Structure formats: C-alpha cells, structure tokens
Amino acid sequence: MSIAPSWTILSWAAGAAAFFCAAAAVSPVSAQLALPGAVEPTPEGSVASPARPKKKLSSGEIGSARGPVVMPKAPSEDTIIGKTLKLDGNGSAIEFSRAGGADLQIAKLTLSGDRLSRSGEECRVEVSGMPLKLTPRDSGAGLRRYQVASFPACPFTLDVLDGAVLVTNDGKACEIKEADCRADPSGLWGTPESDFDPKKAEEMLGSRAAVEKTVRSDFKALYDRNSKDKLVRGFVVKEQAGFSSWREEVCRSYAKESDFGYCALRLTEARVIALGAQLAGGVKLPEGYAETVAAEESAGKAKGKK
Template identity: 80%
Template sequence: MSSALMSGAALTPAGAQLALPGAVAPTPEGTVTSPGGKSKKKLSSGEMGQARGPVVMPKAPSEETIVGKTLQLDGAGGAIEFSRIGPDLEVAKLTLSGDRLSRSGEECRVEIAGMPLKLTRRDSGSGLRRYQLLSLPACPFTLDVLDGAILVTNDGKACEIKEADCRADPSGLWGTAEREFDPKKAEDMLGARAKVEKDVRADFRELYERNKKEKLVRSFVVKEQAGFSSWREEVCRSYAKESDFGYCALRLTEARAIALGAQLASGVKLPEGYAEAAAAEEAAAKAKGKK
C-alpha cells in the first residue's frame, strides 16, 4: 500500500442507511408562518403555506453545473467528480485526503473504489438540491448543489478508513481548484459577492418585516441571519486563495440568498423543538433575573 494512495485494500461500497441532521425529509411537525407572517400551528410535514404576491424564489443551481467537473475540497484537498446515468446523479470519482490514523499529522489520500456511487435525492428545505451518499459505509455524507460547487456536511464527524490507515473529513465546500483561479477575474468575483450580500440584506429585512409581530419566528430569523457570517467564515477560512477571490464566501452567500428566497416564498419553518427550547431559555433568564 502506497503512503499516498490506497491500493489493494480498495473500499467497495455496499448498501447502508444513515440519517444525518437536516438531510432527511420530511421534517417532524413544527410551526410554519405563511408568507404574510401569520403563524399556523401544528401543520403536517411539508406544508409550507402558499406564496402571496410577486415573491419569486431564486432558482437553485442545477446538477449540470457540477457534472463532468473535478471539484476539490477547499480548492486543494480531496477531489470529486459527478456523472449522470439517465435522471440519476452519481459520484464518478472520489478521492479523500486527511491524516494517517497511525501517524497523526502525516497526510494520507484515499481513492475510493467501486465507482460509480449512487446518490439519494433529499428535500433540503432550503431551496437547494440535496443528495445523500449512503452507498459508502466508511464515509457517508450529505451534499447540497451550489453553482459549480457542492457543500458537504458529515454530522461533524471525520471518517476513519482503517483499510487505508486514514482519517478524512469531507465536510466543507468542494469547488474550483486553486490552480484554476484567474487573477484577472478576482475583482469581478469580489464585486459579485458584494451584490449578493446586498440582496441577502434586503431579503432579510423583508423577511423580518413580515414576521416581526411573531416573536418566536422573529427571533429565529434574527438568530439564523446573525449566525450566518460566523458560519461562513468558519467554512471558508481554509479555502485556497479566499482572501484574493472570496470564491467560497460568494458561493455560500448565493446559497443564503436562495434559502431566504424560499422562506419569503413559502414561509418560515421552525426546527423541531425550537419553540420548547426558546421557552426554556426565556424561563431560565427570568429565573436568573430574580436572584
């Protein structure tokens, strides 16, 4: 077995089932606000309300923006390629990079065998096209399709691929490789991000105005928006040439615009248990204030 590439002990995918947070639809019962801002209690899963007025949700990026391209994690790490078999999207090639299990700090790379890998379509609830890779038991993950990129989540856990003596974390943005960035397009990319940022701020203000009389929904919308910037910074801090191009931030901000558009068009769906958690937090704050 090579120190850089697993051979001989190929990882052959087999059937597996794994539920990752936010990856499996439908969502349990919760609170949904209509586009007009009025709440509807205990609507069944998937009932998002009907859009009123001229709200137009941004179009989600198509799978065609990623088919036939090589996408790299953080622009310099693992690599993934997609293909289409009829209507189905599949992983045509996958290489994971990480640290050796036996020697922490030493890099390892694993080329996954048994291609292609089947992807299962899921409802993202955010307006994006979402898929789960369940056919690789050693490292299942969820991906959202962005414009020429994918955002991968893995329940916060790195994959231990013992046959290759490798621990790899596939979570993050897989997109344009470092070598493909054109310095002449840096200014245009940064300008595009500024425009999308402006759209996001406008959509957030509109969403807030529609829900400002609903305390629970309003607080959720505010917290979600407030947490976006720090989350984006965490995801993008390791992306190649990010300070020069802002590529990762642009793609995640575009995804945020689509998510806000979905909420404007169809209403805000509160996560399961959010109301209970908010009530408990408020009660704890009041109890603390009385001491």
C-alpha cells in the same frame, strides 16, 4: 472543520448576545444561512404563513415582485457534471456524472487526510466501487440535496451550489481502516486553486458584494413580514446572526479566499436561495424551538428574581 447541521436551524440556539447584535442589523444599511446552511433535512415545526410584501421593492431582488414571492431557482446539477471539484480548492477531489443520462452519481472520489497509525502523516485514498449512487433528499432550503447511499465507511450529504457542492457528515471524520486513513469530507468542494484567474478576482469580489446586498434586502423583508410574531422574528434574527460566522468557519481554509472570495460568494448565493424559500413558503421553526425559547425565558426570569 465542522459545519452546522442545517441551513435552516443554523445557530438558533445562539446566546442572547448574538440576538441583540443581529437585531441591530435589521436596517437596510447594516443588516447582513444560513445556507440555511449546511445539511440535515429541516425538522418539521411550526410555519409562519407567507404574506404579500407590504411595499414594492426595486425590481430584480428576491421578494420584489408584486403578489406571492417566487422562489429563486436552485443551481442545476449540470453545473457540476464533468468537473473536478476540490475540497477547499486543493484537498480531496470529487467528480460527478449521470447514470444513463439521468440520475446523478459520483464518478470519482479521492479523499485526503491523516494516517490512523501515524498522526500528522498525510494519506490519500482512491475510493473504489465507483460510481457511488446518490439518493435525493429534501433540503428544506431550496437547494438540491443528495445523500451518498453506498459508501458506509464515509457517509455524507451534499447540497448542489453553482459549480460546487457543500458537504456535511455530522461533523465526524471518516476512518477508512483498510487504507489506514482518516479524512473529513465536510466543507465546500469547488474550483481548484490552479483554475483561479487573477484577472477575474475583482469581478468575483464585485459579484459577492452584489449578492450580499440581496441578502440584506431579503433579510429585512423577511424580518418585516414577521415583525409581529415574536417567536418567528427571534428565530429569523438568530439565524441571520449566525450566518456570517458560520460562513467564515467554512471558508477560512479555502485556497486564495482573501483574493477571490469564491467560497463566500457560493455560500452567500445559497443564503439568498434559503431566504427566498422562507419568503415564498413561510418560516419553518425547528422542532422544539418554541419550548426551548420558553424555557430560556423562564430561567431568565427566575434568575432575575434572585
């Protein structure tokens, strides 16, 4: 499973169809990160200056306060310390601890995958050399991000969510030749399948619905704020248009997702944080985005003349 390289640049290169579909979703009724999405640092680009909301919104929603928008607080590393998190709820496993009570580190890592010598045959690797040091990185999306600094056989980056981590590794499966194993760590590592309580399914689905409402409200506020800037407005629309499909790709393999919606809930919460970062600090365009858009418009006009 591959994951988009960044919450903030997710799907900006999507086709015109995605643009018009998202444009129709601007109304507060039908509007729907990208975590910015998954995980490379956001390239530096132009920034749309933040502005005060034009109108007061209902209290409790991101962007609702009078004056400058306050960014929502990112989930703490404490929500993942001492827990066993599993990829898709039933695959590879990871545990975190703090070095001397301070720096976050990986205390235990087990990777599940396919044998290099026999395709289709499962393999499991208990990664040695624990603990693995984690280096803080800038996510550009309001989340706490870390990069594995001492595992050259399978380098990856992770964003800390609420009791879970979102991992990316440039879309490449890792080949651990000494263990005759190929494993892909990309995806959501969170609550194990065995820990889901059927009695809480309705509550979890209800929480997701509430978070979805906040996403719609924040997206509309962000769109309205940038409505006069065609370039930024187009980027915001394309980014939002790609979020649902990206989330579906990440979550379709998560255990009991249809019953609990756990994966979708965690990614949607992260999307709220990403939108909050854009509302508070302005929209940062990916490097080269303006040039790409200009080239596409030029090509479209040239094609129309033929």
